Amino acid sequence: MSSVKLYVYDLSNGMARQLSRQLTGRQIDGIWHTSVVVFGKEIFYGQGISITAPGRSHHGQPLQVIDMGETALDEETFREYLQEMRQHYTADKYHLLEFNCNSFTDDCVGFLTGKSIPSFIKDLPTDFLSTPFGAALRPTIDAMYRQPAAGAPAAPAPAASMSQAEIASALIQAVSSQAQSNGQATQAQASSSMTSPLHVITNPASFQSFLKSHRAAVAFFTSQTCPPCRMIEPVFERLSEEKGAREGVDGAGFAKIDIDVGMARNLASEWGIRATPTFMFFLDGKKLDELKGANANELRTQVDLLLFQTYPPHPHSGMSLPAIQAVSLNPILFSQVPAIDTVISKFSSFVDEATWPQGAPQTKDKVKDLLKSTVSPYLKSRFPTLAPASPANLPTASPTILAPWAQATVTVISCLPIDSLFPMVDMWRLAFLDPSVGTWAAAMLANAPNASPMVAFLNKSVSALDNTSKGARNFILTILRMLCNAFSSPTLGPQLLRGSVRDQITAVVVPSLLHPDATVRTAAASLAFNVAAVPQKARVEAVRTGKGIKSDSEDDLGDWQVEMLSAVVEAIDREKDSEEVGSYLIVSSFFVIWLIINSFYTVHRLTASLAFFVRLSPHYETSLKPLLEVIQAQSILKSKLVKGSGWNADGGVSKKEVRKLIEEVANKLCA
DSSP states (O other): OEEEEEEEEETTTTHHHHHHHHHHSSOOOOOEEEEEEETTEEEEEESEEEEESTTOSTTOSOSEEEEEEEEOSOHHHHHHHHHHHTTTSOGGGOBTTTBSHHHHHHHHHHHHHSOOOOHHHHTHHHHHHTSHHHHHHHHHHHHHTTSOOTTOOOOOOOOTTSOHHHHHHHHHHHHHHHHHOSSSOOOOOOOHHHHTTEEEEOSHHHHHHHHHTOSEEEEEEEOTTOHHHHHHHHHHHHHHHHHBOBTTBOOBEEEEEETTSTTHHHHHHHTTOOSSSEEEEEETTEEEEEEESOOHHHHHHHHHHHHHHHSOOOTTTTOOOHHHHTSOOSOOOOOOOOOHHHHHHHHHHHHHHSOOOTTOSSOHHHHHHHIIIIIHHHHHHHSOSSSOOOGGGOOOOOHHHHHHHHHHHHHHHHHSOGGGTHHHHHHHHHHTTSHHHHHHHHHHHHHOGGGOHHHHHHHHHHHHTTOOSHHHHHHHHHHHHHHHHHTTOTTHHHHTTSHHHHHHHHHHHHHHTTOSSHHHHHHHHHHHHHHHHHHHHHHHHHHHTTOOOOTTTTGGGHHHHHHHHHHHHHHHHHOOHHHHHHHHTTTOHHHHHHHHHHHHHHHHHHHHHHHHHHTTOTTIIIIIHHHHHHTTHHHHHHHTTSTTSSSOTTTSOOOHHHHHHHHHIIIIIOO
8 A cells, every 4th residue: 555646846937827817818827747656656757657756857846745645556556557558658649738747647546546636737728728828829739749859949938028929839838848858858749649630538637628629529439459449440540630620720639538548447437438439429518429339431421420510611612603703802903103203392392381390200301301312212213104124123112211201201191281191192002012011011010000101191081081172082092092002912911900900991991982082982992892802812712721711710800891891882882873974964975984984893893892701701691691681782782783773774784794793792692
């Protein structure tokens, strides 16, 4: 008879207690490593099963010692048990969350005393993964056990300048290395259990953690002495490779439970397993069905059914939508190059006429000199008027140009009236066609938004919308075109749809869609198209790569998409060029033709925007589909195809490909 002690160590050395609330929003007092002390020896799992004198392992002295009672077993029986366990607790199977030191001690304590280790230790992975930050870090942790350690760089030490994600990643790397170490420096080893995602489960606590960390889960209860189990096991392993969840791809978690190992027999008893092989299928932790016997076809069918129930295909994924798919996802750009010297000269005259407040960050002369000596040469070299250069030979803007230009822009926005600002906006419109400017602007938004010319222009736009002057109209028109060009940057585009910047853009584009000026409406429709294309690109890519559309992938965009979709449908409804043409017939036939073409482009772009907002949206069933019914989107679109709706006196829209787009959106996405 021997006492059984549980030695508890904190692998984070106090960092979890200090940083956990900041990183996860929850207090976590330690990242626990445990070992069992029995028969005068300390036994733990990391690089396989290791044995040392109590308190003499590389972890030093335990933070806490918990008395687990006494064992009635003799040391020889326990030694035989450990020998059997070495076949299962191997270094390559270690996983920080799924199969770790605490899984091992829980098995040992159960074998020795019939008890279980404390819940605050065995439930730690589940508690961590239940936080948003833990869930976000899960792929990083899994990746550590999918990649071989050979040549892997050492984890960096946390620094004051590191982001939360970098601190957490460094901490996890350090914890993993220490947890698996047997006293020598090691890196996380590639885990065969995670390569497929096939998890080896040996006790109830690990199984509960497994169920909580996988929406869809398949459990295979097997036995070493079961011939049918050996026959079906290769099929189960292939299914885990084909249907298993992995980073960025929806799938199921696959668990193998050998009832002859560790406390797995207790687990089998808990779930009423009376024969092997038995397969159980779980959705969100609840058992859906079970299968007894080695029926490979039925096993595959049940796995497919489970995945269908867990990740039902989007209703649009099976639709034939050739007209929508033919619409390019590339942004609409405004690349017309004005006479740059004339633009700068005009703007300089506005600066001269302005009342410059005392204490302004930059003087009038400094602003004008910057435009003439720095901005003008850059724009003229980037956009030559005589012989356009090859894209590979075009100069790019550097921070030495952009930083002072941004400072001057913020200054003039605060000093000049709205009517005088559009030339400066137009210069930035051209600049955003330079990819380097988009990258720089994205960094500005992330690190110094108050110094961003984009933010300064958007702040000014709110007052311009209430101004009916020609200068205010020119300002809004140029702002819309500048924003369209900003979406040409794959770095800046997604960032413009986050937080307060997205709200400001929405506050500009929504009223502009209903602006009395047709040219402004066309620019606003172009911006709506570019905005809608950003999430649509991500959805199409997710489908193309097999990742699937995740229900929570656009949680931050749900309400915003409803607002934008409502505005787009209302704008389509109001775009009735025939009524406007009638009032302008006395002016000139040329203007009438221009107005018709302008309105045609507006409806075309708005219809494409509507398609992008709706198609493959994870919010389609819950919010967008009901909204489309309420606002009668289908009938509004169909009205553009009938007599009296414009562009064609006999039957609405006449251009074949546009009619097909409107019909397809109306009859399939809005039905």
